[in-house]
Structures are given as C-alpha cells and as structure tokens.
Amino acid sequence: MDRDMVETVSLRWLRRLVVAAFLVITVFPFYYMLMLSVRPIERLLLDPGSLVVGFGELTVATYAEVLRAADDGGQGFLTFIRNSGLVAVAATVLTLVVAIPGAYAVARLRFFGRRQVDFLFLAVYLFPSIVIAIPLFVVFTRAGLRGSLFGLVLVYISQTLPVSVYMLKNYFDTIPVSLEESAAIDGAGRLGIIRRVSLPLAMPSIMAVALYDFMIAWNEFLFALLFLVDKPDRWTVSLGLSLLADGVEVPKTVLMAGSVVLTLPIVILFFASERLLTEGLTSGAEKG
Amino acid sequence: MTTTTPGTGRSPTRERPAPARRRRPLTLRRRESRAGLALVAPTLLVTIAVIGIPIVWTVVLAFQRVRLATLRKTGLFGEFTMDNVDRVLHTPGFATTLWTTLVYSIGGTLGSILLGLVAALVVRRPFRGRTLVRASMLLPYVAPVVAVTFVWQVMLDPQLGIVNDWGQRLLGWDAPVPFLSQESTALATVIVFEAWRYFPFAFLFLLARLQAAPGELEEAARVDGATPTQRFRHILLPQLLPVIALLGVLRFIMTFNKFDDVYLLTGGSAGTEVVSVRVYEFLTARTDIGAAAAQAVVLAVVLIVFVLIYLRFFGRRVD
Numbered sequence: 001m002d003r004d005m006v007e008t009v010s011l012r013w014l015r016r017l018v019v020a021a022f023l024v025i026t027v028f029p030f031y032y033m034l035m036l037s038v039r040p041i042e043r044l045l046l047d048p049g050s051l052v053v054g055f056g057e058l059t060v061a062t063y064a065e066v067l068r069a070a071d072d073g074g075q076g077f078l079t080f081i082r083n084s085g086l087v088a089v090a091a092t093v094l095t096l097v098v099a100i101p102g103a104y105a106v107a108r109l110r111f112f113g114r115r116q117v118d119f120l121f122l123a124v125y126l127f128p129s130i131v132i133a134i135p136l137f138v139v140f141t142r143a144g145l146r147g148s149l150f151g152l153v154l155v156y157i158s159q160t161l162p163v164s165v166y167m168l169k170n171y172f173d174t175i176p177v178s179l180e181e182s183a184a185i186d187g188a189g190r191l192g193i194i195r196r197v198s199l200p201l202a203m204p205s206i207m208a209v210a211l212y213d214f215m216i217a218w219n220e221f222l223f224a225l226l227f228l229v230d231k232p233d234r235w236t237v238s239l240g241l242s243l244l245a246d247g248v249e250v251p252k253t254v255l256m257a258g259s260v261v262l263t264l265p266i267v268i269l270f271f272a273s274e275r276l277l278t279e280g281l282t283s284g285a286e287k288g
Numbered sequence: 289m290t291t292t293t294p295g296t297g298r299s300p301t302r303e304r305p306a307p308a309r310r311r312r313p314l315t316l317r318r319r320e321s322r323a324g325l326a327l328v329a330p331t332l333l334v335t336i337a338v339i340g341i342p343i344v345w346t347v348v349l350a351f352q353r354v355r356l357a358t359l360r361k362t363g364l365f366g367e368f369t370m371d372n373v374d375r376v377l378h379t380p381g382f383a384t385t386l387w388t389t390l391v392y393s394i395g396g397t398l399g400s401i402l403l404g405l406v407a408a409l410v411v412r413r414p415f416r417g418r419t420l421v422r423a424s425m426l427l428p429y430v431a432p433v434v435a436v437t438f439v440w441q442v443m444l445d446p447q448l449g450i451v452n453d454w455g456q457r458l459l460g461w462d463a464p465v466p467f468l469s470q471e472s473t474a475l476a477t478v479i480v481f482e483a484w485r486y487f488p489f490a491f492l493f494l495l496a497r498l499q500a501a502p503g504e505l506e507e508a509a510r511v512d513g514a515t516p517t518q519r520f521r522h523i524l525l526p527q528l529l530p531v532i533a534l535l536g537v538l539r540f541i542m543t544f545n546k547f548d549d550v551y552l553l554t555g556g557s558a559g560t561e562v563v564s565v566r567v568y569e570f571l572t573a574r575t576d577i578g579a580a581a582a583q584a585v586v587l588a589v590v591l592i593v594f595v596l597i598y599l600r601f602f603g604r605r606v607d
Contacts, residue, residue, distance in 0.1 A: 045447070
C-alpha cells in the first residue's frame, strides 16, 4: 500500500468519525435540554447521568409552571412570549421597510456618498454594542423610554440594519439591470419598477433577511437587560429566563423547560427555512 | 458593481451625457441621485440617530463627571475632566481584565475557526444526510444565547450535570469539577463555549469558499500523485487563507466586544471578567456612567489598535 492509499482510506474513516462527533456536540446539548425539561427534579438528582427518560417519570409539570401566569404561582412566560413576539415582529417589519429602499439605492443608484455608505455599515456592525448601550441607557432614562418596548424595537432595528442592507444589496446586484430597463421603457417610474420588478425578484433574499432579523431580535439579551429589567410585565423570554435563574431555588428542570420555550420557535423557523437562510447568509461571503 | 461597468451604458437612467445633447441626461442623472439619497435616507437616519450619535456621546461622557443620580442635571457639554479615564486605568483589576479579554478573544477566535475549518472539510463532498448534518451544525449559532448558556451550566454542574457524572463513573475523576466557578478551569471553559457557539459562523464562510474552489486544480494534483493531505496543504489551504484571515479579524472583533456569553456563564467571576462585563458593572452596580463610558472608550481604542496591527500584518490577504 502506498501513502496515497493509506491516506485515502484512513481519511475516509476519519471523516465519518468526525461527522459523527460534530453531530454529537451540536445536537446533544439540545437533546439534553429537552430531556431534562420533562423529568422531575428528584429523578434528575438521583440519576444525573441518564440519557433516556423512563416512560413513567415523564412530566409536563415543568412547562405548566413556566407558562402559568405569575398570579397563579407560575413564571408568566406566556406574557414574555407575547412581548418577545411583538418586539421581534415589529423589529423585523420595520427593518425591512427601512433596509429594502436603502439596499436598492446602494445597489442601483448613483448618488453622492454611495461609496462611503458601505464602509459606514461595516464600521457600525463591528462597533462594540456596549459602547452604544451607555448613551442609549442615558437617553432612554431621560426620555422615559426605559421600560418601553418601543425603545427596544428601535435599538434592534439599528442592530440588524447594517447586515440586512448588506445582504439585500448583494442580492439586488445579482438581478440583471436589463429587467428593470425594460420596465422603464414600458413607462414604469422608479417606484413602480421597485415594486413590480425588483421586489418580487428579491423575495428569497428578503425572506432570508427577515428570518435573520427575527432571530437576532428574539435572541437578544443585553439591551433587554439594560432597558426592561425594572418592568416585569415587559420582559422578553430571554430576559425572563435569565432572571428566573437568579430567583430563589427554581429547579433546574424548570429552567430547562423555559429554555425549550425560548429555543423552540427559533429552531422550528430555522429548520423550516434552512436552505433559504444558509444561502442568504453566505451570498456575497467571498466578497467579504 | 454592476452599475459602474461600461457595458450597461445603454440604460436610460445611466446614460453617459452625449456631447450633443448634454442637458437631458444631466437632469436624469440628478434625478437618480436624488432618488438614491431619498431611498437611503431612512437607513442613514436610523443609523446616525441610534448608533452614530451614541458613539460620539460615549466619548463625551467619558470626560464628564456623570452618575445616574445626577443625570438629569448634567448637560451635554458640562465640565470636562480626565478623572474617569484616570480612575478606570488605576482601578484594581484593569490590566487583568484587559489580559483576560485578550486571551478570551484570541482563544475563542482560533478555536471557532479551527472547528469551522474541520467541519467545512468533512461536509464538503455529498453524502447521505448531508443537508441535515449541515443544518445541525448551525444550531449552536442560531439558538438563543440565554438557552445555550443555561444548558452548558447544567451540563457542567458539579451535582447534577451529566459531564461530571460521566467523568466520575467512566473516566475515574476523583471529585466533581466545578468547571465554571474555579479559577483554573473557568476561562478555558468559557473559551471552549465560545468556539462551540461560533464555529458555525466560520463553517458557513469556509464551506462557501470550498464549494467555489475549482475541481480541476485538485484533479491535476491527484494525477500528479499528490496525496489527500498534500492536496489540502498545497491546493486547498492557499485558496482558503484569505477567508481565514478575514474570519480572524471579524471573529476577533466580535469576541472582543462580547458581553452575553461571559455574563451569562460566569457573571465575570473566577477570573473571567472581560472588559464589556466590567463596563456593565460600572454602569449598573456602581451607576457610575462616566467611568463606564471611559472604560468603553478604552475598550474601543484597544480594539482599534489591535485591528490596525492585524491589518498591517495580514492586510493584503484580507483584501
């Protein structure tokens, strides 16, 4: 056997092994989360190393506790889910409303300062969010916007805007100009062209960006912590869950049930649209 | 950019002004410019209002004596003082925090790129179930940070975590290891977490680049007798280096600024206090806005310096 054969064969086996290892490290924590969330805490304490849930010990009491309203002795996650959903949907819609025209302009139109816009977005994207957080904290405290979901939406828009514009711009760049030109020859105005030609063609990319924005807003923690912490009825799921852990003696299984509640919408959305998202996120990756 | 190539010159909107009839194309050009500005205005407005102004303001606050209690009385341009910067630089733990942040950033960056590279190499060629494997590999990145940090905390818990249970039963550990609360392991654990959570980011970029690599080169090398490892070393790796260099700078910046992961995993205890967690402590626990701003400015300056050094060494590759 020559070196080539040895390497080819051993690499083939190594590859299978590595793929399996990756599957374990990526999927296992989520399986573990789900498994713990349906076990009673006493069973977990007795046997922390078990990988399966016995049929008899299956329980949904953890979920009941997490979801029940605070007045009924629960943790009130239904309210948090509503808050998170509201904030994430509003941030997504508003980001798109702002980003689509912006991206179109950067991709298609020549105007003063177009070149600088790209650089500006990159700089904004990479700037520490804690630096931005301080003055926003000050302003929101002054303007009485602390504790308001609207303030949070505003911050989320600014956080997702750079990447959204960048991704949409890259997609607009791939749409042939000639399509828009024929519409122009047929007498369509600028807005008509955008609405009738460019938008329908860019739909896949717009969906990908929408998903990205939704995920960022749903998962976000720092700004929610800074702005909403005094107002329990405005908490998002992320914030509610993190503060639940600080509370007095909440069983770990209940925490895991809360984590599942927080993660599930994102994972479902993600697997429903995985292809769309992977392609959307990497389009233009080589351009860097 | 499609719009600047001369080939598209036939478009009615981007016609070069012909010498004979200069006036009409000029107005079209101007109309295009106005439309462009109008369409991009909302984006610019939001960015400047929510990002641009706050950045400038942080710098101003860094040189003012501001506390949360006196906030309503302080004007935008009050007295300027170097007190905050001085206090930040001389508060005990400043150098340690900076060093921790650096170790954390470099460790997390290298770890995530390395894992991402291996992951991209193994799913490069089609096999059954590849789509599912690829999707699963993105899970750590898309899942909410609060949920994944909790799962890690529970998994590593000394009493009821699965890692310590298995470690004691199967690997013969004498006592449970409190991974996240003892100085000797906390920072390393946080770095491993960082690599785990962000390798999908590197994976996506590297996989996209691998799939764009022309097959002929590798084929030719194979015909010439290059073994798989040689083909990787001499054909694939040189093609990947620009992306790796870019990922290096992106991940370094993002990890350097990271707050949630460390805050949620350890709260900054056991030798894991990074700069952004420290800023947060100044801001909320001590309600010392001036010091928080000064600390944040120091963070940004250090970051800019590191990125400039990096670009000096790898700048050509990043381009």
